[in-house]
Amino acid sequence: MTTRVGVVTFPGSLDDRDAQRAVRLAGAEPVALWHRDKDLHQVDAVVLPGGFSYGDYLRCGAISRFSPVMDTIIEQAKLGMPVLGICNGFQVLCESHLLPGALTRNDSLHFVCRDQKLRIENTGTAWTRDYSAGQEIVVPLKNGEGRFVADEHVLDQLEAEGRIVARYLDVNPNGSYRDIAGITNAAGNVVGLMPHPEHAVEPLTGPTTEGLGFFTSVLKQLVNA
Amino acid sequence: MARVVVDVMLKPEILDPQGQAVQRALPRLGFAGIADVRQGKRFELELEGPVDDAALARIREAAETFLANTVIEDFVVRIEEEGK
Amino acid sequence: MARVVVDVMLKPEILDPQGQAVQRALPRLGFAGIADVRQGKRFELELEGPVDDAALARIREAAETFLANTVIEDFVVRIEEEGK
Amino acid sequence: MTLDTVKNAEQTPEADQPWSELGLKADEYARIREILGRRPTGAELAMYSVMWSEHCSYKSSKVHLKQFGEKKPDSDAMLVGIGENAGVVDVGQGYAVTFKVESHNHPSYIEPYQGAATGIGGIVRDILAMGARPVAVMDPLRFGAADHPDTRRVLPGIVAGIGGYGNCLGLPNIGGEVVFDACYQGNPLVNALCVGVMKHEDIHLAQASGAGNKVILYGARTGGDGIGGVSVLASETFDATGPAKRPAVQVGDPFQEKLLIESTLEIFAEKLVLGIQDLGGAGLSCATSELASAGSGGMRIELDTVPLRDNTLSPEEILMSESQERMCAIVEPGKVARFLEICEKWDVIATVIGEVTEGERLEIFWHGELVVDVPPRSVAHDGPTYNRPYARPSWQDALQADAPTAERLARPSNGEELKAALLAVAGSPNQASKSWITDQYDRYVIGNTVLATPEDSGMIRIDEETNLGVSVATDGNGRFTKLDPYTGAQLALAEAYRNVAAGGAKPLAVSDCLNFGSPEDPDVMWQFAEATRGLADACLVLGTPVTGGNVSLYNQTGETAIHPTPVVAVLGVIDDVTRRTPIGFAEEGQLVYLLGD
Ligand SMILES: Nc1ncnc2c1ncn2[C@@H]1O[C@H](COP(=O)(O)OP(=O)(O)O)[C@@H](O)[C@H]1O
Numbered sequence: 001m002t003t004r005v006g007v008v009t010f011p012g013s014l015d016d017r018d019a020q021r022a023v024r025l026a027g028a029e030p031v032a033l034w035h036r037d038k039d040l041h042q043v044d045a046v047v048l049p050g051g052f053s054y055g056d057y058l059r060c061g062a063i064s065r066f067s068p069v070m071d072t073i074i075e076q077a078k079l080g081m082p083v084l085g086i087c088n089g090f091q092v093l094c095e096s097h098l099l100p101g102a103l104t105r106n107d108s109l110h111f112v113c114r115d116q117k118l119r120i121e122n123t124g125t126a127w128t129r130d131y132s133a134g135q136e137i138v139v140p141l142k143n144g145e146g147r148f149v150a151d152e153h154v155l156d157q158l159e160a161e162g163r164i165v166a167r168y169l170d171v172n173p174n175g176s177y178r179d180i181a182g183i184t185n186a187a188g189n190v191v192g193l194m195p196h197p198e199h200a201v202e203p204l205t206g207p208t209t210e211g212l213g214f215f216t217s218v219l220k221q222l223v224n225a
Numbered sequence: 226m227a228r229v230v231v232d233v234m235l236k237p238e239i240l241d242p243q244g245q246a247v248q249r250a251l252p253r254l255g256f257a258g259i260a261d262v263r264q265g266k267r268f269e270l271e272l273e274g275p276v277d278d279a280a281l282a283r284i285r286e287a288a289e290t291f292l293a294n295t296v297i298e299d300f301v302v303r304i305e306e307e308g309k
Numbered sequence: 310m311a312r313v314v315v316d317v318m319l320k321p322e323i324l325d326p327q328g329q330a331v332q333r334a335l336p337r338l339g340f341a342g343i344a345d346v347r348q349g350k351r352f353e354l355e356l357e358g359p360v361d362d363a364a365l366a367r368i369r370e371a372a373e374t375f376l377a378n379t380v381i382e383d384f385v386v387r388i389e390e391e392g393k
Numbered sequence: 394m395t396l397d398t399v400k401n402a403e404q405t406p407e408a409d410q411p412w413s414e415l416g417l418k419a420d421e422y423a424r425i426r427e428i429l430g431r432r433p434t435g436a437e438l439a440m441y442s443v444m445w446s447e448h449c450s451y452k453s454s455k456v457h458l459k460q461f462g463e464k465k466p467d468s469d470a471m472l473v474g475i476g477e478n479a480g481v482v483d484v485g486q487g488y489a490v491t492f493k494v495e496s497h498n499h500p501s502y503i504e505p506y507q508g509a510a511t512g513i514g515g516i517v518r519d520i521l522a523m524g525a526r527p528v529a530v531m532d533p534l535r536f537g538a539a540d541h542p543d544t545r546r547v548l549p550g551i552v553a554g555i556g557g558y559g560n561c562l563g564l565p566n567i568g569g570e571v572v573f574d575a576c577y578q579g580n581p582l583v584n585a586l587c588v589g590v591m592k593h594e595d596i597h598l599a600q601a602s603g604a605g606n607k608v609i610l611y612g613a614r615t616g617g618d619g620i621g622g623v624s625v626l627a628s629e630t631f632d633a634t635g636p637a638k639r640p641a642v643q644v645g646d647p648f649q650e651k652l653l654i655e656s657t658l659e660i661f662a663e664k665l666v667l668g669i670q671d672l673g674g675a676g677l678s679c680a681t682s683e684l685a686s687a688g689s690g691g692m693r694i695e696l697d698t699v700p701l702r703d704n705t706l707s708p709e710e711i712l713m714s715e716s717q718e719r720m721c722a723i724v725e726p727g728k729v730a731r732f733l734e735i736c737e738k739w740d741v742i743a744t745v746i747g748e749v750t751e752g753e754r755l756e757i758f759w760h761g762e763l764v765v766d767v768p769p770r771s772v773a774h775d776g777p778t779y780n781r782p783y784a785r786p787s788w789q790d791a792l793q794a795d796a797p798t799a800e801r802l803a804r805p806s807n808g809e810e811l812k813a814a815l816l817a818v819a820g821s822p823n824q825a826s827k828s829w830i831t832d833q834y835d836r837y838v839i840g841n842t843v844l845a846t847p848e849d850s851g852m853i854r855i856d857e858e859t860n861l862g863v864s865v866a867t868d869g870n871g872r873f874t875k876l877d878p879y880t881g882a883q884l885a886l887a888e889a890y891r892n893v894a895a896g897g898a899k900p901l902a903v904s905d906c907l908n909f910g911s912p913e914d915p916d917v918m919w920q921f922a923e924a925t926r927g928l929a930d931a932c933l934v935l936g937t938p939v940t941g942g943n944v945s946l947y948n949q950t951g952e953t954a955i956h957p958t959p960v961v962a963v964l965g966v967i968d969d970v971t972r973r974t975p976i977g978f979a980e981e982g983q984l985v986y987l988l989g990d
Contacts, residue, residue: 104319111553196837238703240616268347269349271346296503
């Protein structure tokens with residue numbers, strides 16, 4: 001049986017088709033999920049894609065967080081279902097309190113789109129098993145509100161528990177505290193990531209294909225489970 | 226130190242997509258009875274000196290030329306009340 | 310109709326790059342004497358009904374759960390003074 | 394104010410009307426009275442004034458633009474030509490591509506962020522209205538001197554507006570231009586291009602036919618934005634101190650536009666519309682009159698059913714409002730329910746505001762009273778045409794004589810001079826890297842961007858199975874064009890053509906945005922005539938038809954016009970994007986050839 005990975009479309013989601021393509025290239029079956037539908041249609045994992053859901057009005061992810069599909073995803077995530085939030089999806093995960101902290105306006109005050117070098121810090125999550133510890137990858141980054149902030153206590157705890165999944169290398173593009181590009185929950189099934197691995201899955205259209213590992217990782221995790 | 230607040234709001238005739246998005250979301254979250262929402266900016270300025278007429282005049286000028294975009298926004302300058 | 314205002318500001322310990330950018334620009338524009346600037350959001354809510362305690366309690370809840378992200382922001386709810 | 398109905402207009406033929414304030418000339422007003430056989434109502438006057446403005450009617454440029462049709466090269470690729478929202482080109486494998494470049498110069502000077510943002514919004518709706526999914530944008534820009542204080546106000550706002558709107562729509566920005574020249578100080582150029590893709594059978598046209606079919610307005614509510622904007626903003630000159638009038642500025646809502654795109658594409662997929670038109674400049678006046686005049690039969694509109702943001706708007710204002718993010722569709726009665734359902738799914742407001750009728754008139758009612766009763770063609774197509782006088786400027790010879798020719802230009806004669814020349818070129822803002830701008834634009838979204846900044850052309854994959862793709866480049870050089878408008882326009886075309894070819898695509902078609910000064914100045918009109926003639930001649934030679942474009946006149950500060958700046962976009966096709974040729978040397982040991990002389 002093929003692994004089914006759901007990709008949620010909120011009003012204003014943009015990278016949903018890209019995430020579906022990445023899921024397909026990794027060998028799984030992408031399943032489109034609609035924000036108004038509570039039913040997850042028997043998916044094994046969920047991706048919350050990038051974009052400007054609800055125009056990023058109020059705060060990024062703040063309105064989407066209250067959509068019906070999120071009720072089910074929050075419930076399932078707590079039961080261990082793998083969930084990856086990319087960019088806007090990361091913001092939704094923070095607003096849902098599945099992940100700590102918040103994502104705020106870039107310190108440059110500008111939207112930034114660049115090929116970003118990252119170091120994978122934790123290969124124990126559902127979404128990073130296919131990387132090697134300390135592996136450096138380059139994937140696109142594009143955000144206006146990607147500066148991860150949390151209070152010192154939370155940051156220390158994330159460090160101590162190894163819950164920082166990826167850090168920015170060379171350039172910190174948005175002023176994220178402690179160069180944080182992505183984090184995980186304590187169980188390792190929920191991961192939020194500011195950069196866009198789904199835009200680095202084909203040599204033709206991405207700077208590298210080094211983003212594919214996130215999607216193959218979850219496949220292995222689910223097959224082995 | 227003294228605090229002066231500058232509130233900047235879109236002019237009433239100008240579309241406020243952010244306020245509209247909030248207004249549409251509120252009933253879905255169970256908050257009924259809100260007829261309109263407008264979203265603007267609030268600047269809190271801490272002055273080094275006293276809040277006298279001269280200082281207020283300067284802040285009004287800064288609001289007019291810089292903090293607000295008077296093509297589409299209105300602003301109000303006020304001294305923050307005690308105890309806030 | 311009655312108006313309630315919700316002011317949302319970043320918590321003091323969270324860096325406010327927008328406020329800082331304003332603060333850095335002010336002296337260049339000839340406005341000296343401003344020690345600190347913070348930039349936040351102002352929501353103006355027009356209520357359909359009266360602003361009684363029940364309405365205020367609901368708005369406080371909406372602010373707490375929705376209008377502000379209390380991980381990083383503080384908020385104040387207040388009834389708009391007359392004549393504004 | 395009492396309602397100015399048709400009946401009232403008939404009974405009060407001598408009533409004073411503000412035709413002059415609305416930008417109409419005395420003879421134009423007289424024409425309207427002649428067409429109607431009475432004085433126009435206020436609502437009719439509003440419609441004629443916006444539709445007969447320079448911006449909407451092309452009254453000064455029409456006689457010259459004709460050449461693009463007359464000298465059209467034979468091309469099998471043209472599926473839809475000039476006259477529709479945008480031209481459509483066959484790119485093979487059953488795919489068609491539509492693209493167009495437009496200007497939003499004047500609004501962007503007044504309010505840089507919103508002006509530029511709504512410029513992107515407008516061109517994207519044009520492309521959408523053809524039946525296509527928008528897949529990429531580009532932004533040819535011109536600013537005043539890089540170190541001028543006002544450039545500091547204008548440039549960051551424009552770039553942020555283009556990025557803010559385009560990024561939020563999820564359209565990759567695949568190229569553009571940034572040029573600094575003092576001539577654009579009081580009049581920056583913000584041109585915006587959008588490319589869309591569809592299957593041949595999905596092409597939609599703006600027309601209303603079939604009595605009983607419904608007219609549906611959907612998208613944003615109508616507000617008081619940009620009222621009179623068309624006639625005032627796009628047709629009047631600014632004086633040196635800035636805009637004389639500050640008309641209401643339109644604010645864009647890219648999120649609403651994204652919903653409009655998704656709902657419209659779903660509506661197309663289910664074949665629910667017969668005709669469709671976006672609401673741009675001139676809003677409902679334009680949409681209703683153009684849809685009706687392109688179809689058979691007439692149209693009846695109940696204007697009071699239009700959803701409003703501001704309940705105090707008068708019928709005149711509703712007809713003139715330029716509120717963004719709205720579209721108008723013609724739908725068979727049996728399909729209305731499904732149409733509304735799709736709109737509801739996407740949180741888009743949709744309202745039946747009228748229907749196609751047997752007659753030949755466009756009739757608009759306000760709470761049951763007839764306020765507009767006109768032949769739609771007279772509004773949409775029979776606007777005035779001017780044969781503006783033009784003549785080669787008296788200073789043209791002197792300008793050319795003063796040009797730095799190879800003989801007269803002192804060549805560096807030693808290392809020091811060479812260094813100084815090199816540094817001067819390298820240090821020019823026009824040569825500097827544009828990444829500080831392009832890094833604010835998303836070029837990855839949709840996952841089909843094959844070439845984008847810093848490449849010669851932008852390239853998009855349109856079929857993931859076959860790797861079919863298209864590429865677009867835009868170019869324009871105001872300095873060359875001022876020196877010789879005929880050749881300058883040709884150079885712009887040649888450069889864009891080369892940029893497309895260099896990436897590996899075959900150039901197929903052209904769109905252009907003609908940015909010039911006041912047509913009332915014979916010098917400027919000569920530049921315009923020469924540039925269009927040059928472009929049409931060159932398109933014939935290269936075999937690339939002009940599929941559409943835009944004219945922006947009155948680009949000047951006081952009496953001083955900008956350099957004549959035709960911006961030319963060339964679209965090419967490539968049957969396998971994996972064979973694209975990026976710029977730069979790929980590997981050591983490869984040979985370097987110079988082509989041409
Ligand atoms: N305003 C813009 N928007 C998007 N891309 C731009 C813009 N300006 C320049 N570019 C891109 O940056 C690259 C370099 O531009 P430029 O220096 O003008 O190159 P060239 O001289 O080869 O045209 C090109 O790929 C161009 O498309």
